[in-house]
Amino acid sequence: MGGAAGPALLGRFVELAGAAAARIVVIATASESPEATGTAYRERFEDLGAGVVRALPLARRADANAPETAAVLREATGVFFTGGDQERIIAVLGGTAVDTLLHALVGEGRVVLGGTSAGAAMMSATMITGGDRPGVAADSVRTGPGLEFLPCVLIDQHFAERGRLNRLLSAVARYPHELGVGIDEDTAILTGGDSFEVLGNGAVTVVDAGAATDIRVPPSGPIVLAGARIHVLPAGCTFHLTGRRPVTGPPSPERERAA
Amino acid sequence: MGGAAGPALLGRFVELAGAAAARIVVIATASESPEATGTAYRERFEDLGAGVVRALPLARRADANAPETAAVLREATGVFFTGGDQERIIAVLGGTAVDTLLHALVGEGRVVLGGTSAGAAMMSATMITGGDRPGVAADSVRTGPGLEFLPCVLIDQHFAERGRLNRLLSAVARYPHELGVGIDEDTAILTGGDSFEVLGNGAVTVVDAGAATDIRVPPSGPIVLAGARIHVLPAGCTFHLTGRRPVTGPPSPERERAA
Numbered sequence: 001m002g003g004a005a006g007p008a009l010l011g012r013f014v015e016l017a018g019a020a021a022a023r024i025v026v027i028a029t030a031s032e033s034p035e036a037t038g039t040a041y042r043e044r045f046e047d048l049g050a051g052v053v054r055a056l057p058l059a060r061r062a063d064a065n066a067p068e069t070a071a072v073l074r075e076a077t078g079v080f081f082t083g084g085d086q087e088r089i090i091a092v093l094g095g096t097a098v099d100t101l102l103h104a105l106v107g108e109g110r111v112v113l114g115g116t117s118a119g120a121a122m123m124s125a126t127m128i129t130g131g132d133r134p135g136v137a138a139d140s141v142r143t144g145p146g147l148e149f150l151p152c153v154l155i156d157q158h159f160a161e162r163g164r165l166n167r168l169l170s171a172v173a174r175y176p177h178e179l180g181v182g183i184d185e186d187t188a189i190l191t192g193g194d195s196f197e198v199l200g201n202g203a204v205t206v207v208d209a210g211a212a213t214d215i216r217v218p219p220s221g222p223i224v225l226a227g228a229r230i231h232v233l234p235a236g237c238t239f240h241l242t243g244r245r246p247v248t249g250p251p252s253p254e255r256e257r258a259a
Numbered sequence: 260m261g262g263a264a265g266p267a268l269l270g271r272f273v274e275l276a277g278a279a280a281a282r283i284v285v286i287a288t289a290s291e292s293p294e295a296t297g298t299a300y301r302e303r304f305e306d307l308g309a310g311v312v313r314a315l316p317l318a319r320r321a322d323a324n325a326p327e328t329a330a331v332l333r334e335a336t337g338v339f340f341t342g343g344d345q346e347r348i349i350a351v352l353g354g355t356a357v358d359t360l361l362h363a364l365v366g367e368g369r370v371v372l373g374g375t376s377a378g379a380a381m382m383s384a385t386m387i388t389g390g391d392r393p394g395v396a397a398d399s400v401r402t403g404p405g406l407e408f409l410p411c412v413l414i415d416q417h418f419a420e421r422g423r424l425n426r427l428l429s430a431v432a433r434y435p436h437e438l439g440v441g442i443d444e445d446t447a448i449l450t451g452g453d454s455f456e457v458l459g460n461g462a463v464t465v466v467d468a469g470a471a472t473d474i475r476v477p478p479s480g481p482i483v484l485a486g487a488r489i490h491v492l493p494a495g496c497t498f499h500l501t502g503r504r505p506v507t508g509p510p511s512p513e514r515e516r517a518a
Binding site: 134135136160161162163164165166169173184201202203205207213214216221222223224225226227228229230231232233234235237245246248 | 393394395419420421422423424425428432443460461462464466472473475480481482483484485486487488489490491492493494496504505507
């Protein structure tokens with residue numbers, strides 16, 4: 001979820017986690033006010049019909065390696081990462097027992113993993129950590145390793161709202177094997193394999209530098225990026241990740257071209 | 260020029276207009292303070308070595324139809340349109356003797372036509388007149404007719420600085436026959452035929468919806484735009500307009516990919 005997720009998206013997460021039978025764990029480690037943020041999400045998920053919701057405070061790496069923490073996660077049907085600073089998630093959770101366990105639980109299909117804003121950004125293998133300068137340039141974006149739940153994509157969030165295409169183009173020009181996936185606010189991708197579906201009120205912008213005919217990235221100054229592809233995909237569209245192509249579905253009346 | 264043009268770009272215009280032999284006419288009709296803007300550009304062009312520079316006040320359509328105005332333009336080797344509100348250029352000049360005469364002079368190669376910001380926007384046949392909402396949607400951009408000096412393109416300006424890719428994508432999704440050309444500040448395209456060259460410190464972003472595999476533009480709400488192409492082209496790159504393809508030139512040492 002690209003930030004500012006509304007009840008439809010959060011409700012979908014609750015539903016996927018089992019609705020009244022759901023046992024959801026909220027991890028607000030990214031937040032500057034983790035206690036308040038954790039409580040707020042607990043209440044929202046409860047209001048949306050989740051059976052049991054628990055905010056799990058993971059402030060230090062010791063918390064993320066504690067046996068009690070693993071026991072809580074093993075009982076969960078859904079784990080949700082809130083927004084904040086994605087680098088805090090890496091600093092506290094990277095390489096800990098929680099990190100390893102979550103990968104195992106997701107891999108076995110025993111847990112639905114969700115996240116918004118920083119909690120979405122951290123899911124890719126290469127994570128955007130910052131950069132808000134105008135222009136497409138190597139120094140317009142900073143990246144680092146994410147927690148690697150989603151291979152081969154680079155997620156950016158608050159995408160249209162913060163005008164972040166420059167930094168996503170800068171990132172894929174440097175790393176053209178990664179698909180740039182820019183998620184608007186109150187918008188999400190739902191994935192369980194080699195494709196994702198777009199949900200929510202905004203759009204997902206996919207930038208694919210794989211087909212580019214020329215890429216030149218000087219250490220500073222403008223980048224050359226010729227022949228990249230771009231897809232703007234609102235709710236209902238599906239994107240195949242390894243095929244690098246969208247499936248936009250048959251035309252529907254409300255989607256007919258405006259006169 | 261995409262706004263905020265520095266001495267290198269303005270100097271190139273002076274040079275193309277004949278340098279010491281140049282007779283440049285500045286039209287500041289777009290500006291809210293046309294007298295001050297006209298004087299400022301006159302002084303800048305003079306400082307850059309232009310032979311004769313004159314700011315031509317065209318505040319009303321009567322001015323643009325006056326025989327004295329035509330006489331001044333017939334002597335010019337360069338005509339420069341300043342920034343401001345592109346719709347004011349259309350309202351005052353559209354269909355007047357100045358409009359007709361400038362097309363004739365440009366067509367005969369007797370005058371170099373330049374413009375920055377609004378003065379660049381008005382050169383295309385379809386002109387972006389506004390729209391700064393986030394998201395790619397039909398109502399994220401407003402367009403109207405420009406003065407049609409450049410066919411088949413849709414120019415946007417202050418492009419990276421104001422994060423305008425959303426509105427350029429919105430425009431080409433509606434009008435996929437037009438190439439979207441987003442020009443950064445202190446950056447320009449130089450064209451005299453079926454291609455343009457990029458000049459200046461920023462980049463030109465070309466968005467091409469011609470190759471899109473699916474486009475759906477509802478009257479409101481998000482657009483589907485699948486398979487569009489995007490090119491980010493800094494100085495030295497050339498773009499072929501009817502071929503819809505960039506020529507980025509041979510690699511040069513300073514353009515090698517950063518380590």
